[in-house]
Amino acid sequence: MLSxxxxxLLTRVGPGTPMGDLLRRFWFPILIADELPVPDCDPMRVxxxxxxxxxxxxxxxxxxxxxxxxxxxxxxxxxGMSQENGIYCPRCLWKFDVDGxxxxxxxxxxxxxxxxxxAPAFKVTEYGGMIWAYLGPQDDVPDLxxxxxxxxxxxxxxxxxxxxxxxxxxxxxGGLDASRVAALEKAGSMDKAEILDNEPSHTVEAKxxxxxxxxxxxxxxxxxxxxxxxxxxxxxPFYTTAPADADGILExxxxxxIDDESTMAFAVTYNPKRKLSKKVLDDIRLGKRVHPQLTxxxxxRSRNRENGFQERKRADGTFVPFADRFRTSFEMAIACQxxxxxxxxxxxxxxxxxxxxxxxxxxxxxxAAVDLMEGTIPVIIHKGEAYRVRSYTGETQRGTxxxxxxxxRDGINAKx
Numbered sequence: 001m002l003s004x005x006x007x008x009l010l011t012r013v014g015p016g017t018p019m020g021d022l023l024r025r026f027w028f029p030i031l032i033a034d035e036l037p038v039p040d041c042d043p044m045r046v047x048x049x050x051x052x053x054x055x056x057x058x059x060x061x062x063x064x065x066x067x068x069x070x071x072x073x074x075x076x077x078x079x080g081m082s083q084e085n086g087i088y089c090p091r092c093l094w095k096f097d098v099d100g101x102x103x104x105x106x107x108x109x110x111x112x113x114x115x116x117x118x119a120p121a122f123k124v125t126e127y128g129g130m131i132w133a134y135l136g137p138q139d140d141v142p143d144l145x146x147x148x149x150x151x152x153x154x155x156x157x158x159x160x161x162x163x164x165x166x167x168x169x170x171x172x173x174g175g176l177d178a179s180r181v182a183a184l185e186k187a188g189s190m191d192k193a194e195i196l197d198n199e200p201s202h203t204v205e206a207k208x209x210x211x212x213x214x215x216x217x218x219x220x221x222x223x224x225x226x227x228x229x230x231x232x233x234x235x236x237p238f239y240t241t242a243p244a245d246a247d248g249i250l251e252x253x254x255x256x257x258i259d260d261e262s263t264m265a266f267a268v269t270y271n272p273k274r275k276l277s278k279k280v281l282d283d284i285r286l287g288k289r290v291h292p293q294l295t296x297x298x299x300x301r302s303r304n305r306e307n308g309f310q311e312r313k314r315a316d317g318t319f320v321p322f323a324d325r326f327r328t329s330f331e332m333a334i335a336c337q338x339x340x341x342x343x344x345x346x347x348x349x350x351x352x353x354x355x356x357x358x359x360x361x362x363x364x365x366x367x368a369a370v371d372l373m374e375g376t377i378p379v380i381i382h383k384g385e386a387y388r389v390r391s392y393t394g395e396t397q398r399g400t401x402x403x404x405x406x407x408x409r410d411g412i413n414a415k416x
Contacts, residue, residue, distance in 0.1 A: 002346040002362065009366055011167045011343050013257045014050035018369040021136075023049060023237050025372070025381050027123075027144050028256050029130040029266045031055055032159055036063070036131065043087060045078035048133070050259040054078040055124065055131060059085045064098030065124035065133055071117050129159045130266060140377075143384030145235070147252070148414035149270040157270035158284055160291045163299045164255070164263040168238055169362070170337040170344060171255035171263040175240030176215070176232075176357045178333035204354040207403045210379075211235045211386040212364060214412070215357045216402035217243075231392040231408055234361045236368070236380050242290055242330065244391040248273060249280060251290045251391075261342035264299075265334075267291050272390070272416045292331045301331070309335045388414040 002010065013020040030046050036057050043056035045068060052068035054077040064087065068077050075091035082088075086095040086103040095104035100121035108114055123134040123141055128150030134141055144150075149157045164171045207214045213234040218227040230243040242251040254266040267290040269280065280289075287293035292301045303309045303325060311320045326332040337344075351359060368378050380386060392411035396402050403409075 001349050001351065004345070004347050006366060007343075007346045009369060010169055010346075010362055012260055013168065014260065018373050019365065020049055022365070022369040022372050022378070023257065024134075024136040025142060025378060026136075026237050027125075027127075027132045027134050027142060028238075029161075029254055030065075030124075030133045030256070030264075031131040032161055032266075033126050033129050033131055040082045043078045043080065043082055045076065046133075047258050048264070049135065049257055051135075052076070052078075053122070053133070054080075054087065055133075056082045056087050058082060058087075058098055062098055063124045063126060063131065065122045066096060066098075066100055067120040070094060071119050077119070128268075129154060129157055142381035145239070145387035146384045147239075147268075147387050148250070148272055148390055148416050149252070149268050151416045152270055152272055153275070155275040156272070157268060158276060158281065158291070159266065159268050160284075161264055161266045161299060162292055162294055162301055163258075164265050164334055164338065165261075165305055165342065166263065166338045166340065167260060167343045168255045168257035168263045169365075170340060171253075171265060171334070172234065172238050172240060172361060173358050174333040174337035175242075175253050175255065175330075176234060176361070177336070178242070178328075178330040181329040181333065202354070204356060205402060206234075206357040206360045208360065208364070209233075209386075210383060211389070212239075212380075213357055213360050214389075214403055216396075216408075218396060218402065227396055227398065229392070229394060229396040229402055229405075229408070231402065231412055233389055233391065233412075234357060235387055235389075236378070237365060239387075241389075241391045244393045246393070247271075247280075249276075253290055272414070287327050287331070289328065290330050292328075292334075301334075303331065303335065305335070305338050390414050 009018055013023055030048055031044060035044055039057050039059050039061045041057060043054050046053045046055050054066050054068045056064050066077060070077055070089040072092045072094055075089050077087055077089055079090040080088045086097050088095050093106045096119045097103055100119040102115055102117060105114055125132050127144055203218050205216045215232050217230045232243055233241045238255040240253050244250055249271055251269045256264045258264050269289055283289050284291045295302050309325050311325055314320055323332055389412050392408055394407060396405050
C-alpha cells in the first residue's frame with residue numbers, strides 16, 4: 001500500500017507537481033499522425049498533463065505545438081486557421097509561426113512592442129505513426145524512445161488511441177495486470193474466466209533495468225517440465241508491453257495522462273518481419289487485441305463505466321459474469337481499473353507476492369520525481385536506445401533466473 005501523501009505524489013500530474021515535472025522530461029505521443037494529415041489542415045486541440053495545446057501543420061507541412069491560449073487575451077488557438085505558414089487566433093487574428101513568433105498583428109503599427117510577444121512553443125515530431133511532444137525545458141531535449149515499432153514500415157504496424165477514465169497510473173497497472181492474465185491464458189491454455197475463477201499457480205518477478213522493469217510471469221510446472229514463461233516490460237514513464245503471441249505479433253501501450261483523472265491510451269500492434277496480415281487487422285477491427293471498439297465518432301470505448309461495461313444480463317435474464325463482457329483480458333483489466341474510481345486510494349489496498357511489478361513501477365517513478373526535485377535528471381531520458389526491447393514467450397530452464405536465461409536475453413532484444 002501507499003500512504004495518502006505518496007499516492008498524491010504518484011498521481012498528480014499538473015503543472016508544478018513533482019510527477020508532472022518528471023513526466024514532462026520525456027517524449028510521449030499526443031495524436032495519431034493521420035489526425036493531422038496534410039499541410040494547413042484543421043488544427044487539433046490537445047489536453048495533456050492538465051494543460052491545453054494546439055497541434056497543427058503549417059503550409060510547408062512542418063508540425064507546430066503551441067500553448068492553446070493566445071497570448072493576447074487567451075482565446076483558443078485551435079479554433080483558428082492554419083494558413084500561409086502560420087496559425088491565426090480566431091479572436092484577434094494575431095498570427096504565429098511554429099516557434100511561437102508573431103507573423104502578423106492586424107491593426108498594430110510596425111513599431112508596436114507587441115511584436116516581441118511569443119506564444120509558448122514546444123518540441124513536436126512525427127514518429128512511428130504518431131505525433132510526439134516534449135513539454136519539458138526546451139533547452140534540454142531528451143532522446144526519442146527507440147521502440148522497435150517506430151522503425152518498421154507503416155504497413156507493419158497499427159496505432160490507435162482511446163480514452164481511459166481514470167488516472168494514468170491505474171492505466172499502467174491495468175496494462176501490467178492484463179499482461180499477467182494474458183500470460184496465464186497463453187501459458188495455461190485457459191480463458192480469462194477460468195483464470196478469475198481458479199487462478200493457476202504462477203510466479204511474477206520484476207527486475208530493475210535501465211528503462212524500467214523486466215517482468216517475467218512463469219506458470220508453475222510439475223516434475224521435470226520446464227515452466228512456460230512470458231516476459232513483458234514496463235518502460236519509463238508509462239509504457240507497457242503485452243505478451244508476444246505465437247505468430248510473432250507484438251503490442252504495447254502508452255498511458256498518457258490527460259489530467260489527474262483521465263488518460264489517453266495509445267495502442268500499437270506490429271509485426272517486425274512483415275506487413276500485418278488481414279487476420280490481424282480483422283482482429284483489431286473487432287476489438288480482439290489492444291485496440292478496443294469505440295463508440296462511433298468518439299474516443300470512448302463502447303464498453304465503458306457509464307453503461308456498466310455493457311451486457312449485464314442475457315436475453316433469458318441470467319447474469320453475465322464480469323469477465324464474459326469483454327473480448328480480451330486487456331479490456332477487462334482497464335475496466336477493473338476504472339471501477340476503482342478516477343484516483344484510487346492506495347492506502348486501502350492489500351498487495352500480494354505477485355504484485356511486484358506494480359510496486360516496482362510506483363517506487364521507481366516516485367523516486368525519480370523526488371530526485372528531480374533535488375536536481376537529478378533521470379539518466380534514461382538520454383538513453384533512447386534502451387527502449388529497443390520486445391516481449392518474449394517460451395520455456396525457461398527450471399532453477400535458472402529468468403533474466404539470466406540466454407534464450408530470454410536474446411528474445412527480448414529488438415531486431416529492427
